[in-house]
Amino acid sequence: MTDLLASTRAELLRLRGWPAFWIVLGTWILLNLTFSYLFNYLAYTSGEQSAMSDGLPKEVLLQQMLPAAVPEVFTQGMAMFGGALMLILGALAVGSGYGWGTWKTVLTQGPSRTAAIGGVLLGLALVVVALVCAAFAVDTGVAALIASTESQSLALPSTARVFDGLLTGTAILGMWTLAGALIGALARGPALAVGLGLVWVLVVENLLRATAAIFAPIEAFTNRLPGTAAGSLAGVMRTVDGPATPGVLDLLSRTESLVLLGIYTAVFAATTLALIHRRDLV
Template sequence: MSTATMTERPAARGETRTVPTVLGGLLASTRAELLRLRKWPAVWILLTVWLLLNLTFAYIFNYVAYATGSSGFSNEGVSTESLLPELLPAAIPSVLTGGMPMFGGAIMFILGALAAGSGFGWGSWKTVLTQGPGRLSAFGGTVAAVGIAVVGAVVATVALDFAASSLISVTEGQSFVWPEFGALAESFGGGLLIFGMWAMAGVLVGVLTRSPALAVGLGLVWSLVIENLLRGVGNLLSGLEYVTDVLPGTAAGSLAGALGAGTEGDPDGAPGVLTVLDGRPAALLVAAYLVAFAVVGGLLMRHRDVV
């Protein structure tokens, strides 16, 4: 193929226009998807809901219990004096990923499903794939935009945790102790993997079902109901645990547990946080799921009709 054929193609009325390279098409698609996500109220609502959930269950409930000396569902079986250290900045690495495997993961799944599935209902995928940079570039732009949104969500979570814990430290007259950088970096990376995996799962199901509503429903049922039921049955049926131990939710929960988040079996643990797998295998499994979901979604987008 000649250089002219690769860089130009006939356009309407005898004009010529530049055909974007794969990288150029990917960058253009990423910018377009970022603009769409940035101006989409649903994205900001999802991020706000997650931040409010994180703030409420990680800090507000426990601080109210500590300040009033009362006991509730969030700290049942835990002395109020032991709550304060978990509310200070030094504890951010262990607090950061506590709500991510289940509640945060479900929200990221919705984000991915909406980002990929809405294009089928709106007809935008048909327009992009017939006039735009190509199927893989267009899908890659969506994946990249969702990935950037995931990074933004984790950064916002860290910032909110710093603000809340610093305010509590000042209010209670505690000396300010920065969290250990290595532990914070590990928790930040773990949060990216957990959120990224669930977001890519949402993208895959959105492409598979071609319906954001159906994709969201399936994702919520799987992450909040089916995996928990399978793990419960796995404790009763020998052999089934070999399957349940490598499910996406189990891997994400084990990664959070390895990073110091309280497990769901502990009095002060978080739902979805497990210790089934060690930290390294859990991280590798979550990363493998993330890549597999993105690759399978790209293959489906490349070979399936979008009409």
């Protein structure tokens, strides 16, 4: 346990000093604010129902930008775009150790392999929790500013709704981060891992679900994919009708989505641990 905690602290220290780490997290916060608030506010002030506002009426747009709607709004982009960015982070965190040769050094001279690898995974998990909480706080601040500007209610969401939002965000981003870590271990490098991960998240799963719509026998398979579980969990948070954010689905219930995400997260973490622990690093 001492070695695990020491490895986790070392990993967090490494991540904090790595520019790519801040670029990935900053990009997600910026995209979240841009698509959730900036574009919607511009559509609201212009008074036009356009593609930028998904055709929603002004009143609905405004309600979606108030503090009470934060748990719903900040999770909508996580299923695809936020997940893709966190997959990149996971792939970089694990895959870079092969390119830089740091895995060989750590695993031959440092603590036990289990502690070293576990420290990386635990560090990534803590980053996910911190990012979700930070995004929630930032969105709440922006929503409060919009509410004050438009003389609207500053009422916060209920405690249960806040918990649901934080749990949803953590489950989705945590699963994709560990998926990236696994691909980084499989590819033994960051570049190929990032490419493969993005192709899967942005292309392959969408093509498989489109195929399932015209070829029913594979629907049972596509309904159990990681992206389907993540998109369905985000979809459960929706309270308005209209076009959904890309990647947001309504195929599975909340319980089914959480169970699948939990299974995928555990499998990705265990497989990454086993791969790096057992095989030759040459």
